[in-house]
Amino acid sequence: MELLDRISSTLQKGEDEQVAELTKQAIDENIPAQDILDNGLIAGMNVIGEQFRKHEIFLPEVLLAAKAMYAGMDLLKPLFIKEKVPTQGKVVIGTVHGDLHDLGKNLVGIMLKGAGFDVIDLGKDVPAEKFVEAAKTEDAGVIGMSALLTTTMPVMKKVVELLKENGLEDAVKTIIGGAPASEDFADEIGVNAYGFDAGKAVELVKELTGKK
Amino acid sequence: MARIHSRKGYKLKQIIDFKIAEINPDGRDVLLHQGIPKGVEVPERIRVLLAEGVDIFRRTAQPKGVIEEVSLNQFENTFVGEGKNIRDVILERIYPKSDHLALYVLTMGEDVSSRIEKMFNEGDYALGSMLDAVASLAADKASEVFEEFYRDYLDSEEKLNPGEFVLSYSPGYCGWHISGQKKLFDRLKPGLIGVTLNDSYLMTPLKSVSGVLVGGNKEIHIFDNNFEYCKECKHESCLDRMKRIQTI
Ligand code: B12
Ligand code: SF4
Numbered sequence: 001m002e003l004l005d006r007i008s009s010t011l012q013k014g015e016d017e018q019v020a021e022l023t024k025q026a027i028d029e030n031i032p033a034q035d036i037l038d039n040g041l042i043a044g045m046n047v048i049g050e051q052f053r054k055h056e057i058f059l060p061e062v063l064l065a066a067k068a069m070y071a072g073m074d075l076l077k078p079l080f081i082k083e084k085v086p087t088q089g090k091v092v093i094g095t096v097h098g099d100l101h102d103l104g105k106n107l108v109g110i111m112l113k114g115a116g117f118d119v120i121d122l123g124k125d126v127p128a129e130k131f132v133e134a135a136k137t138e139d140a141g142v143i144g145m146s147a148l149l150t151t152t153m154p155v156m157k158k159v160v161e162l163l164k165e166n167g168l169e170d171a172v173k174t175i176i177g178g179a180p181a182s183e184d185f186a187d188e189i190g191v192n193a194y195g196f197d198a199g200k201a202v203e204l205v206k207e208l209t210g211k212k
Numbered sequence: 213m214a215r216i217h218s219r220k221g222y223k224l225k226q227i228i229d230f231k232i233a234e235i236n237p238d239g240r241d242v243l244l245h246q247g248i249p250k251g252v253e254v255p256e257r258i259r260v261l262l263a264e265g266v267d268i269f270r271r272t273a274q275p276k277g278v279i280e281e282v283s284l285n286q287f288e289n290t291f292v293g294e295g296k297n298i299r300d301v302i303l304e305r306i307y308p309k310s311d312h313l314a315l316y317v318l319t320m321g322e323d324v325s326s327r328i329e330k331m332f333n334e335g336d337y338a339l340g341s342m343l344d345a346v347a348s349l350a351a352d353k354a355s356e357v358f359e360e361f362y363r364d365y366l367d368s369e370e371k372l373n374p375g376e377f378v379l380s381y382s383p384g385y386c387g388w389h390i391s392g393q394k395k396l397f398d399r400l401k402p403g404l405i406g407v408t409l410n411d412s413y414l415m416t417p418l419k420s421v422s423g424v425l426v427g428g429n430k431e432i433h434i435f436d437n438n439f440e441y442c443k444e445c446k447h448e449s450c451l452d453r454m455k456r457i458q459t460i
Contacts, residue, residue: 014257014338058248060258063338070335098412103344106332151390151412179446 003029007040007072012047014064017070021070033079037116041072053199059107073113087118089209090140092131094122098157101148104178104198106168108144111198112205135163135172136190141209144201147178149197156181157189173208177201223281224314224365227405230275232359236266237349245345273347274321275354276405279362281314281427284292286310289423290315290399293383293392299442301387302450303426305435312371312427316380317402318354320347320419347419355380355421362425377430377457382423383413386450387441393422430457 007022026036048065051057058092079145091112095105102124104186109119120138122130131143144161145156156176175193176186192208195201205211239262240250248254254262260406271417273367282290287307291297297304324347333338366372383392390413397409407420415422426433434457 019365045243056256058255059246060248061255062340063341064257067335098410098414100414100416100418102329102332103341106337107341110337148410149384149390149414152414158317 003031004036004040004043008038008044008047011041011065013046013127014061014068016064016068018107018162020075020161023075024040027075027079033076036072036177037076037080040187041076042070042114042192045069049111049114049202050162063110064160066114067189069114069211086208088116088211090118090120090137090138091142091143091144091205092120092122092132092134092140093144093146094126094131095124095146095148095171096152097127098155099123099147099149099152100124101146101178104148108146108177108195108201112144113200115202115206128162131159132162132166132168132172136166140172142173142175142205144175144177144205147181150180154183156191160190161182172183175201175208222363226278226358227279228277228279228318228358230277230318230354230357232270232275233449235275235350235354236270237353239266241349242266242342245349246342254344256397262297264339265346268339268343269324269328269350270344272321273350274317274323274344275315275319275350276320277316277354277358277401278356278400278405280314280400282399283308284308284310284313286399287313287315290389290390290395290424291392293395295323296389296391298387298389302435302439303381303386303388303424304370306381306432307424307426308430309372309432310426310428311376312366312378312425313363314427314436315356315396315400315423316358316425317396317400317405317415317422318351318358318420319402319407319415319417320351320354321403322406322417325418328331351419351421355382355419359425366427370448371428372407372427373378375429376427378425379433379453379457380423380425382421386445387439396422396424402456417455 008023010018022106048062049153057183093105093109095102109121113119115186120134122134135143147153160174176191177194177195181194182193191206195204242262244250328340328344359380363378384390393409393413408416434454
């Protein structure tokens with residue numbers, strides 16, 4: 001559909017106002033919200049993700065495109081609630097307690113949303129209990145944790161322990177990232193995955209949720 | 213940089229207001245921090261973002277620092293910190309050979325960090341991320357300005373011998389445990405410039421740096437970076453620093 005292609009290509013150029021206008025036009029033309037999302041917004045964001053992975057475009061361009069995507073999403077949201085359109089899955093993310101570095105966590109959230117996940121961002125300085133509580137109440141399939149300081153990494157281990165205590169270790173998968181995290185550390189504390197960057201985060205969350 | 217208030221025979225202790233012009237990072241370095249290699253064609257819209265980020269930084273940053281000279285004994289106590297240092301910290305080989313030591317904390321102020329947060333909350337991710345990079349690099353650069361400041365001070369006091377050089381070292385790097393900041397804060401009291409430390413040794417505002425300025429013969433700052441912890445080091449910033457000294 002030509003209009004959805006235009007949404008996708010305008011999104012790729014990061015033109016948020018124009019994406020909003022085109023999305024509105026698509027809604028007015030009674031194109032189903034799911035179609036606009038999948039074949040307009042997410043399709044455009046997928047191209048951006050792929051180009052970024054291949055180093056054809058740079059981070060600021062991805063972020064401009066993400067803003068454009070949300071401009072369209074904001075208009076679709078009310079329709080989704082009515083139509084109960086399913087997402088790729090729910091992911092709870094946050095920067096662990098004691099740490100306020102949230103740039104990396106924010107980028108991960110933006111990329112996950114761009115890939116169609118429903119992201120519950122708990123912000124920064126998040127205690128282990130709050131991650132688990134949110135995963136329970138939101139019925140999330142994945143918890144993503146970020147830490148930039150070695151001193152705040154034990155919180156990640158505590159989340160794994162709390163999930164076990166609550167019998168949730170199979171229902172809720174865990175993924176970590178940030179400078180001091182590593183695959184070895186993830187194995188050591190029993191986390192399901194470690195993501196080096198935001199692109200890898202999307203790939204791994206898709207694997208963890210069986211969307212790949 | 214502010215004028216040096218020195219009184220002969222007294223140890224230096226001073227609060228400093230940095231000028232934006234002296235800590236403004238190079239645009240190409242900011243882009244590199246955003247993952248854009250030097251030498252590639254930069255799209256116009258990214259150049260616009262960069263200019264905007266630099267401009268907002270200029271208007272919101274309140275860069276300040278505090279510096280205090282310490283004796284070798286006093287520094288030894290700070291360095292040991294909470295007793296969590298890795299064995300064979302490179303700084304442990306350097307500072308005992310130094311002639312001058314000064315603790316410092318510097319910050320870009322709270323407003324830049326709140327501005328970045330606001331941008332992310334409002335969906336201005338690209339600009340928020342650009343401003344974040346500008347502020348991070350400016351904080352790094354301010355450490356270098358502090359090195360120059362201390363060198364000038366020592367020079368003005370006629371305490372700097374030919375061939376002597378000042379370089380900064382920070383807790384959290386090269387085996388010096390991040391908890392080293394606790395005693396550094398106890399001594400320096402950077403609350404005076406609005407910087408606090410939490411239980412995980414994180415400074416607020418986020419764009420802040422702490423460390424020690426080590427003055428001495430430039431040879432003391434040169435070493436082989438083959439320590440156990442170097443294996444996992446992703447930045448190897450020591451190489452640039454050593455190169456910088458050797459060209460002087
Ligand atoms: C820029 C920087 C600074 C800047 C700004 C700080 C900031 N972040 O705002 C300045 C110069 C101010 C600074 C200061 C300090 N820093 Co600093 N800093 C860095 C540096 C070089 C980059 C951080 C950054 O902005 N990265 C960019 C973002 C986008 O990347 P990111 O957060 O890592 O996120 C990406 C991935 O990690 C991943 N990811 C992140 N979260 C998640 C979550 C999930 C679920 C997944 C899957 C993936 C994922 O995806 C993200 C996007 O691609 C790191 C080193 C590094 N390689 O990370 C050190 C680093 C964080 N700093 C360090 C230290 C020690 C300090 C200081 C304590 C030094 C000092 N004594 O002054 C201070 C502390 C500041 C404070 N407020 O307390 C250490 C911490 C080590 C430790 N022992 O804990 C590091 C790791 C450097 C090192 N030694 O190797 N720092
Ligand atoms: S390689 Fe890295 S850890 Fe080793 S001395 Fe250099 S900067 Fe420090």
